[in-house]
Amino acid sequence: MSALTEAGLHTDAGPLTEAGLLTEAGLLAVWEAGRGQDAVRRALVLAAAGGGDPSAVADLAVGRREELVLALRERCFGPGLPCAVTCPSCRTELELELTAADVTAGPASGSHRIQLGCYEVDFRPITSRDLLAVGSSPRDAARRALLGRVLTSATADGAPVAAGDLPAAVLDTLAGALAAHDPQADIRLDLDCPDCGHTWTSPFDAAAYLWAELDAHARRLLHDVHVLATAYGWSEAEVLAVGPERRQLYLELVTG
Ligand SMILES: [Zn+2]
Incomplete structure (x- = not known):
């Protein structure tokens, strides 16, 4: 099961976007999927809504995920x-x-190598799947596990070294290199x-920023649905099928 499916974004409910913009039904579907989720899964929901392949977005570099979120945000809100x-x-x-x-x-760059003393370490950017995998570990253990996951090869004087045997100075250098090679993260x-x-x-967290906006929009929309559904006996889909301008007029008539 992909991290996104775990996050509950069901794209079979209809198109989330039209011409790159979230539809109102799409906005509500994204809001529902992201509600109550941790920050990483919520960012994945937003990146998928922004055009990322839902089955692959968890394996993108974190910075690329944030680019998708920012692009969606710009299309929807300017x-x-x-x-x-x-x-x-x-x-x-x-x-x-x-x-x-x-x-x-x-953008993040692909794979890289750092050298420190006799150590040589190849690594790739951190992905959301890495963050999800180490999410609940204690802080130091999570950091070490995260760095261990992004290593693609580590040697000392040419001989392979397990990630757990790398000295702290090498891990610190690796952490700095990871940040430098995926600045958008x-x-x-x-x-x-x-x-x-x-x-x-x-810090600026694009997913948290967009989420706050979507949350406010979704709550306003649901409030309008509530008022009109109560007044006219319409279903949610029927309320949403009424365009925003006509809906605003109906709201004014209902609320006086
Ligand atoms: Zn001041």
């Missing part, structure tokens, strides 16, 4: 990414208008506060 952040120094609330370019860092924003001059970096 290139502007309004953000509200709090300065960690003076607590001023800052309103930012980021663009897709601000949170785009370039971990976007960091350089921020500065115009009030107090404080500068800091903040």
